[in-house]
Amino acid sequence: MSPAMSSATISGRAETREELSRSTYDLLVIGGGILGTSVTWMAAQAGLRVAMVDAGDFAGATSSASSKLVHGGLRYLQTGNVKLVAENHRERRALAGEIAPHLVKPLTFVVPVYRGGPHGAAKLGAGVFLYSALSVFGDGLGRVISPQQALAKVPALRGEGLRAAAVYGDHQMNDSRVAVMTVRAAVDAGAVVLNHAEVVGLRKSGPSGTGTVSGADLRDRLDGTEFGVNARLVLNATGPWVDHLRRMEDPGAAPSIRLSKGAHLVMRRHEPWKAALTIPIDKYRVSFAIPWEDHLLLGTTDEAYEGDPADVRATDADLSQILDEAGHGVRDTQLRREDITYAFAGLRVLPGGPGGVSSAKRETVLTRGAGGMLSVAGGKWTTYRHIGKVVLDALAHLPGRPLGDDLADILPAVPLPGLASPEAVALRLWTDREPGTRMDPLVARHLASHYGSIAFDLARLIRDEPSLGERIHPDGPDIWAQAVYARDREWAVTADDVLRRRTTLTVRGLDTPEVRARVQSLLATG
Ligand SMILES: Cc1cc2nc3c(=O)[nH]c(=O)nc-3n(C[C@H](O)[C@H](O)[C@H](O)COP(=O)(O)OP(=O)(O)OC[C@H]3O[C@@H](n4cnc5c(N)ncnc54)[C@H](O)[C@@H]3O)c2cc1C
Numbered sequence: 001m002s003p004a005m006s007s008a009t010i011s012g013r014a015e016t017r018e019e020l021s022r023s024t025y026d027l028l029v030i031g032g033g034i035l036g037t038s039v040t041w042m043a044a045q046a047g048l049r050v051a052m053v054d055a056g057d058f059a060g061a062t063s064s065a066s067s068k069l070v071h072g073g074l075r076y077l078q079t080g081n082v083k084l085v086a087e088n089h090r091e092r093r094a095l096a097g098e099i100a101p102h103l104v105k106p107l108t109f110v111v112p113v114y115r116g117g118p119h120g121a122a123k124l125g126a127g128v129f130l131y132s133a134l135s136v137f138g139d140g141l142g143r144v145i146s147p148q149q150a151l152a153k154v155p156a157l158r159g160e161g162l163r164a165a166a167v168y169g170d171h172q173m174n175d176s177r178v179a180v181m182t183v184r185a186a187v188d189a190g191a192v193v194l195n196h197a198e199v200v201g202l203r204k205s206g207p208s209g210t211g212t213v214s215g216a217d218l219r220d221r222l223d224g225t226e227f228g229v230n231a232r233l234v235l236n237a238t239g240p241w242v243d244h245l246r247r248m249e250d251p252g253a254a255p256s257i258r259l260s261k262g263a264h265l266v267m268r269r270h271e272p273w274k275a276a277l278t279i280p281i282d283k284y285r286v287s288f289a290i291p292w293e294d295h296l297l298l299g300t301t302d303e304a305y306e307g308d309p310a311d312v313r314a315t316d317a318d319l320s321q322i323l324d325e326a327g328h329g330v331r332d333t334q335l336r337r338e339d340i341t342y343a344f345a346g347l348r349v350l351p352g353g354p355g356g357v358s359s360a361k362r363e364t365v366l367t368r369g370a371g372g373m374l375s376v377a378g379g380k381w382t383t384y385r386h387i388g389k390v391v392l393d394a395l396a397h398l399p400g401r402p403l404g405d406d407l408a409d410i411l412p413a414v415p416l417p418g419l420a421s422p423e424a425v426a427l428r429l430w431t432d433r434e435p436g437t438r439m440d441p442l443v444a445r446h447l448a449s450h451y452g453s454i455a456f457d458l459a460r461l462i463r464d465e466p467s468l469g470e471r472i473h474p475d476g477p478d479i480w481a482q483a484v485y486a487r488d489r490e491w492a493v494t495a496d497d498v499l500r501r502r503t504t505l506t507v508r509g510l511d512t513p514e515v516r517a518r519v520q521s522l523l524a525t526g
Contacts, residue, residue, distance in 0.1 A: 002088045004286025013493070016194045017220065017227045025051045025192075026042070026403060027395065028216060028231035030245060032201045032379055033063040034175075036237030037182045038388030039395075044189035045414065046407040050184075051229055051256055052191055053218060055198035055238075057497045059179030061309070062239045062382040063381065067264065067288055067300055069384045070095050070171040071106050074111075074278065082134065087277050089135035091383045092240050098170045099385070100416045102425075102452030103181065106139065106292070108275040110150050112329045124166040139169025153275040154332040158327075167275070172234040172292060175381060176501035177450050180490050181416045182384075188417065195491050196221045202248045203228060204371055213249055213371035220430055222493060233395055233403065235386035236375040238404060240309035240347040242365070250370040251432055253407055255286065258352050259309070263318035263345040264299030266290055266507050276510055279329035283410045287325040293343060293504050296334065298326045305347055315341035316352055343511025366394060374398065418452025425455050432459065439469065446477035450504075472519075478503040486526045495519045 027043050029036045029049035032054030040052040054060070072089040096104045111128070113121045115179050121144050143166070151157050157165075187193055203215035212517060215230035223470025236245040246253040273291035280286050290297040301318050323335050351365050362381035364387050374395060379387045389408035396403045425448035429439050439459075448456035458481040462469040468481040485494035486502035500506040 007210075013194065013222070016192060016224075017197075017225060018215060019114065019192055020053075020194060020218075020229045021227045022052055023049065023213075025049050025229065025231040027051070027233045027235060028053070028229050029235045029237055030125065031197060031237035031239060031241075032058040032193065033184065033237065033239050034059060034384045035063075035187055035239070035387055036235070036375055036380070037179060037389075039235055039376075039391045040047075040187060040191045041182060041186035042385075042388045042408065042411055043395070044186050044191040044393050044405075045411050047404065048218050048407075050186075050191045051231065052186065052193045053199065053216075053229070054195045054196045057181050057195050057494070057501060058193070058491065059176045060195075060497075062346040062349075063179050064176035065177050065262070065264070067262075067290070067383050068172050068175050068292055068297065069288070069290070069397075070173055072131060072135060072170065073380070074109075074127065074168060074170075074383075077127050077131060078284055082130075084132045085148075086378060087386065088382050089138075090111040091386050092171055093135060093138055094385070095382070096413060098413050099417070100173075100178060100181070100420050102415065102418055102449070103178050104171050105171045105449070107170055108153065108154055109168050109170055109278050110157070110163055110275045111168075111278045111280065111286075112150060113164045113166065114158075115161040116326070117370060118282050121164040121166070128166040128168040130374060141317050142166065145508070154273055155271045156273065156331050157277065157329050158329055172276075172290065174293065174450060178416070180502060181418065183491070184417050184489075185414065189414075194220075195497075196493060199245065199248075200517075201227075202234070202371070202373070203230065205371070210471075211371065213369070213373040233398065234373045235391065235395065236311050236373055237377070237391075239349055239377055240419065242349065242375050242377040246367070246375055247365070249373045253369060255352055256367050256375070257349050258307040260348040260350055261303050261305040261312055261345055262300035262348055263314035263322060263343065264297055265314065265319055265322055265343040266342060266509075267334070268509075269294065269296045269337040270279070270339075275328050277404070281325050281328065281515065287322070287327055287328070288328050289326050293507055298322050300347075309347055311360065312345045312347055312450055314345040314507060318345065319343060342507045351378065356408065362369055364390070366391065368394075368398070368443060372398065383503040416452075418454040419460065420448075420453035422452065424447040424452055427457055429455055430487075437483055440477075443469075443471070443477050443479055446504075447479075447482075457489075458482065461485065472503070472505060473508075473512065473515055474509045476505055476508045478505055478510075479521075483522055489525055493523060495523065498523070498525045 026048040027050045030053040043050045072085045079300040125144040132142035147162040199216040200325045205214040276290040392408045426444040429444040461481040492498045499511045
């Protein structure tokens with residue numbers, strides 16, 4: 001099995017469980033969201049023997065429920081967090097420039113200024129200027145434009161009462177695909193990973209089993225198999241579940257975080273959008289309307305959440321709030337409920353403490369428990385490499401069990417798999433075949449911008465089996481080769497893994513019972 005080969009098949013999963021049970025790892029990472037994956041990737045690059053497990057799918061929780069922005073966070077200038085914005089910008093530019101230019105795309109943002117709105121044009125103009133200055137004007141100059149110029153970029157922008165608009169540059173991505181590519185990078189670097197494998201207890205060394213955390217007991221959620229992993233160090237990167245795992249380590253552990261729910265919805269788009277909208281709702285909150293996957297992504301809400309993280313859902317009240325708030329800046333004709341194709345919700349992890357959730361700082365929470373387990377949660381998708389390095393450094397210096405000095409410092413900036421120009425890949429996918437048998441240019445562009453040069457592996461699958469070039473649903477660009485590739489090379493084992501996170505069928509509303517049944521039967525033949 002090549003390092004990047006999947007463990008998705010039943011026998012592959014059994015082999016991976018066996019491999020996980022057999023060795024003692026330097027590091028076990030619990031949680032395969034973007035933070036766990038980042039630390040796994042870096043630790044494996046540093047030469048450590050690393051295992052990573054997730055109770056569900058990789059990036060199946062918060063990391064596929066974000067606003068898909070790789071951004072500095074204009075809003076944080078409101079709370080005076082200039083250092084955080086500069087740090088976010090640095091990581092944003094690294095991701096878009098060296099690490100994943102094939103997956104992270106530039107996007108212009110327009111902030112409309114309405115008569116009676118929460119911010120005036122002069123203040124917003126100064127804000128976007130400072131924002132662009134903090135990224136050394138790498139994405140142009142943040143500035144104020146006229147209503148006509150704003151409407152030319154976003155024809156669906158509400159025109160009544162529009163006084164001016166501010167513009168600035170950021171980036172966007174398909175979060176679940178970038179996460180899967182990062183898992184692949186970690187596996188290429190030598191990590192062993194398994195999804196749908198839940199940690200049900202922690203192993204502890206010492207006579208009464210109350211000492212140092214030295215591994216975990218797991219249950220395979222697909223077939224119920226129980227197994228265990230031993231490790232010198234254990235990292236808890238379970239996002240909204242972080243305190244649940246901390247209580248496995250120490251039943252008396254005090255809460256370290258609080259949660260805030262953020263819901264989004266995806267809608268069919270009726271006009272081209274050359275830019276996204278950042279719509280100020282009040283002094284602190286903004287609502288985004290973002291062109292994404294040929295659709296419009298709207299959100300998000302920000303509301304304290306105290307239920308079971310597994311139950312988080314976008315409710316009907318969330319949809320009404322999102323449409324209402326989008327309506328501050330988007331015309332009604334683009335906000336019809338019948339155009340909603342998908343809705344989802346995720347949980348922000350915020351440092352514990354008093355105050356409202358929407359003004360709380362988006363900081364990373366790093367704690368060390370009584371059994372020596374390190375726990376990390378919070379922060380931003382955008383800064384995942386930075387957070388990964390901080391955590392790796394903390395692991396390397398844990399008292400009593402050092403892994404080595406300054407591991408993070410020796411790591412080069414390694415690009416994600418498939419690094420290539422999406423335009424060049426799309427052109428070659430199209431021209432590689434004879435006229436008459438050519439790939440649909442829309443499909444070629446879709447593959448190039450979601451896989452980079454790995455799209456050529458998909459093209460080879462199609463060459464061997466031409467029916468794999470057919471669309472999974474006639475209304476979307478995803479093709480059967482992607483489902484096969486997801487099964488064989490990207491750890492997809494359930495229909496949702498394929499439809500929601502490896503392809504874009506669910507977000508486009510194309511996840512029909514027939515499509516689901518065909519994907520399920522494809523997975524069963526793996
Ligand atoms: C609404 C919203 C919008 C956001 N928008 C942006 C944005 O646009 N840009 C940006 O930069 N950031 C954004 N963020 C922040 C970003 O999404 C998060 O910081 C990031 O995804 C957190 O990743 P994580 O790995 O810590 O958590 P998660 O992705 O939640 O991963 C935790 C994993 O742990 C697993 N797990 C839990 N319990 C167990 C167990 N017992 N055994 C094994 N595994 C377990 C879960 O299955 C899960 O996959 C947003 C967040 C939210 C909520």
